[in-house]
Amino acid sequence: MDYHLFKESPFKTLISFHKLIEALEKIATTNVDYRSNYAKALLKEIEHFPEFRTGIEDLNLILKNETLIQHLLADLFPTALTQNEIKAATIPFQNFTFNYSERFKKILQNAGRTFDMTIRDFDQNQFYIMNCILILNTLYDQHFDFNRPLFYDIPDANGIMKHYRILYNADFMEIIPTDKAIKLSPEDIDLLMDNYDNIDLWKEKFPSESWILKGFGIVSLFDATIESAVSNLKSNLLKSKTEQTESDSNFETIFRSIFKISDLKVGFIIYNEEEEKFVKPPYEDKKIDSFILHDMQEVDCKNALFGCSLENILEQNKPFVISNVEKFAKTEGNEKMGEHFLKLNIKSCILAPVIKNDKLLGIIELVSGKPRELNSINANNLNLILPYVVDTLERYKNDMRYQVEAIIQREYTAIHPSVYWKFRREALKYFQTNNPNKDYIFKEIVFKEVYPLYGQIDIKGSSNHRNETVKEDLKNQLESLIQIFENQNSNTNLVLLEQRKFELQSFYNQLEFPLKADTEQQIQLYIEKEIHPILRNTKTNEIGETLEHNYFESLDEKTGMFYHSRKKFDNAMSIINKKLASILDKKQVEAQNIFPHYYERFKTDGVEHNLYIGASITPNKDFDSMYLHNLRLWQLQTLCEMELEHHQLKSTLPYELDVTSLILVFSSAISIRFRMDEKRFDVDGTYNARYEVVKKRIDKANIKGTKDRITEKEKITIVYSHNNEETEYLNYIKFLQFKKVLEPTIEQFEVEELQGVSGLRAIRVKVINDIKEQTPKNFSYQDLLDELN
Structure with missing residues (x-):
């Protein structure tokens, strides 16, 4: 056993029983015969060992005189308690103990000869600093609280690790400064207080062996196995996988304790x-x-x-x-x-x-x-x-x-709850592989035999409106600049001013014609490079200063341009999209109760939505075509409600905009595949691509033989291919007409041929919009069947 586990210390240690001997000398002079005689006899025995009083440096002297030391310490180690107490004499914080109680002896015997008893998680620096704190508290009247519990981890005869809490009694110890000891000032103590981890500072203030530790301590242990094991378990469980080290106790060791x-x-x-x-x-x-x-x-x-x-x-x-x-x-x-x-x-x-x-x-x-x-x-x-x-x-x-x-987000995209289970399954397979850190080929997610529903509510003429607001803002800005130049101080360069006025007027005249793709950018660049520097670097009269101030106050912070009309248009677009999307999302919650299905929504110049319903999306429920019909009726009613909401909202908009509504009917089952590169679902296969072609082009299509669009404001257009689809939707329309949701007039017409697609037909019907703040009731497919019967 290595008695000097820590080689460096602020103390030179002398094991001494001088305080105990002094107590025996007092007892020897008392009138109690049996106590006096006992003390005199014991003092006579130790006369031959002056080191017991002056200090023992050779530890072998203790080992050779175990019995004598046992008699000397008998009052501190009662024989009646030796089988119960776990107790020994020691030098605090060091790996040297002697005069064990019988229970302590048995614990060490069960641990085995090779066991080396050391304090848990206790290193050289902690040992050094704790000794320094002992000096500060004892001789400098400090009260540094260092109550970190200390433990011995000792295995029993069965190999189960037991944990013992350590308590020290230092009543029989004395701390004596040497010539090397440094006298500390209050500032020194404050500095140490704020630098616990600075071992060099502690060694500077308490040089090695600059103090004498004379005497002995008493160490008492109590079995804290369960409390310590629970604490270790808690510490280990709180650590993340990356924080855990090989030294951490494993679960089985803790549970065995x-x-x-x-x-x-x-x-x-x-x-x-x-x-x-x-x-x-x-x-x-x-x-x-x-x-x-x-x-x-x-x-x-x-x-x-x-x-x-x-x-x-x-x-x-x-x-x-x-x-x-x-x-x-x-x-x-x-x-x-x-x-x-x-x-x-x-x-x-x-x-x-x-x-x-x-x-x-x-x-x-x-x-x-x-x-x-x-x-x-x-x-x-x-x-x-x-x-x-x-x-x-x-x-x-x-x-x-x-x-x-995170894997789903990284490898796929934000996933709708209806299909989340399939992505989750694939992600879990990744974790369940032997080594998930290696390259793992993620499978594509495919849902076969699903029925698509597509609908949109589009802002009518949004591109034209946007261009007109751009032209209006540009015109207003150019007019303001021309007015400023007309009021410039006559002291400025007249030729330059006339040139810039002419250029500004030329740009203004261009805006009388249809807006070109690069016109806005050209004007913005010209104003930033040519006009603004002149305004900032020339003096003008009072009227000119007012005009310039108002002009710069009117500029948008982000673009540096006039943004008044466009802002009204953008705000109106945002209000419409936000309101209509919120209705669609709210109604979607109800629609999922019909039958769980995939749903995605896009905000463009309006709101589009895709729905896919089928057994492969919800394999734990039996699918029936009735659910598809129910969802189609729900979709038509939802668009009616969105149309009605827009009508009621239109008068409050900062910029008046109309909307058109469209439903595309497709009765053939298709497959959808998640495109890993694009992080989105798309139709799968050449035949199914026809559906995507129609979906992308149908809203710009005209009525066959005319220049009129198939969509019209405040009306819902339903595009279809087959007679059975026509019959189905006419039933929906008649039902909603009966319920005072749609107007009586029904328009039917053929749709012009699209690229590679012909034979499309359409139904168009107007939503009743004179209902004052009344939300249409939702009707189910069963309500329709009951009505027809």
Whole structure:
């Protein structure tokens, strides 16, 4: 055993019993005969060892005189308590102890000859600084609180690590300065107070062996195994995977200390509430596994292998304890689970649910190769552990969810809830691979045999409106600049002013014609480079200064141009899009109750939406065409409501804009594939591309044989190909006409041929918009059938 574990110290240590000897000398002079005689006899025995008083530097002297020292310390180490107290004489913070109590001796004997007793997580610097603090508190009347608990970790005869809290008694010690000791000022002490981690500073103020530590200490230990193990567990669980090191105690060591079972093993399974499955935790380092699942990755909660056992955990939320697996396996209904555990040499086990807010997060598995080691009595020790496991597992599940979502975001895109399950499955496969850090080829996500629904509500003539507002802003800005130049001071360069006025007027005249693609950019660049420098660097009269001030106040901060008309237009567009999109999103929540389906919405010059419905998107529900009809009726009603909302909103807009509405009917089932490169869904296959072609071009199409667009303000246009689609939508329209949602007049016409697409027809009908602040009621497909019948 290395007695001098730390080679450097502010102390030169002398083990001495001088204070104890002085106490014995006082007792020897008392009138109590038996006490006086005892002290005199003991003093006579130690006369031959003056080092006991002056100080022992050769530690072998202590080892050679163990019995004498035991007699000398008898008052401090009562024989009656030696089997109970864990106690010894020592030099504080060092690896030298002697005069052990019998219980302490037995603990060290069980630990084995090779065991070296050292303080846990205690290094050279901490040792040095703690000795310095001892000097400050003792001789400088400081009160530095350094109550960090110190522990010895000592294994028992079965190899179970026990944890003992260390307490020191320094009543028999004396601190004496040497010639090398430095006298500290209050400023020195303040400096040390603020620099705990600066070991060089401490060594500067307390040079090595500049003080004498004379005497001995008494170390007392108490068994804090459970408290310490729980604390270690808490610390380890709070650490992220990246923070954990090889020195961290593993779970099994901690659990063995708590349960006092040398062969205890710990497993874990996660409960997937969405799919009602138990899943292995996909830890990359495989430090923790599952004995229930063993070589399976996941299992259904009601798997026949486990009979009703796991169901009982789910229903009762109580630990499932098997104290004798061999006996358990002979009971009818438990054979499979019993045999499964016996194959893994599990003879007793505890399966405990981990619950947070009445929700099952997972199951912790404790197993032993010995029967009766784990039972319903020591299962209560889980109450000390589970609160930390619960928080950790909840954090782990949240972290895993965030990581899965991050993968989805990175490899796919923001995913609609209806199809999220398929992306999640693929992301989990990534984590369940042996080494997820290696390149993993993500599979494309495809949904086959789905029915598309497309609709839009578009701002009529938005491009023309935008161009007109651009021209209006440019005209106003040019007019303001021309006016400024006309009021410039006569002292300025008249030729230059006339030239710039002419150029500004030329740009103004260009705006009388249709706006070209680069006109706005040309004017903006000209004003920034040629006009603004002149205005900032020339003097003018009072009227000119006012005009310039008003001009610069009117410039937009971002563009440096007039932005009044465009701002009104943009604000109107934003208000319309935001309001109509909010209606669509709100109605979508109701539509998902019809049948879960994929939904995506886009804001352009208006609001577009795509819906896809089919069995492949929601495989856990039976799909029927009735759901498709219900969704089509919902779509038509939603567009009616959006049209009505716009009509009521139009008078309050900063810029008046009209809208047109369109529905594209496509009755053939198609496949959609998630495009990995574009991070979005698209139709899959050549035949299905026809649908995309029509969808992209239909809103700009004309009525066949005319120059009139198929869409018209305040009306909904329904484009279709087949007679059965016409019949279906005419039924919807007639029903909504009866319910006073649509006007009586129905227009029907053919659509001009699009590139590669012909034979399209359309129905157009106007929404009744004189309903005062009345929201149309939603009618279901069943309401329509009831009405027809």
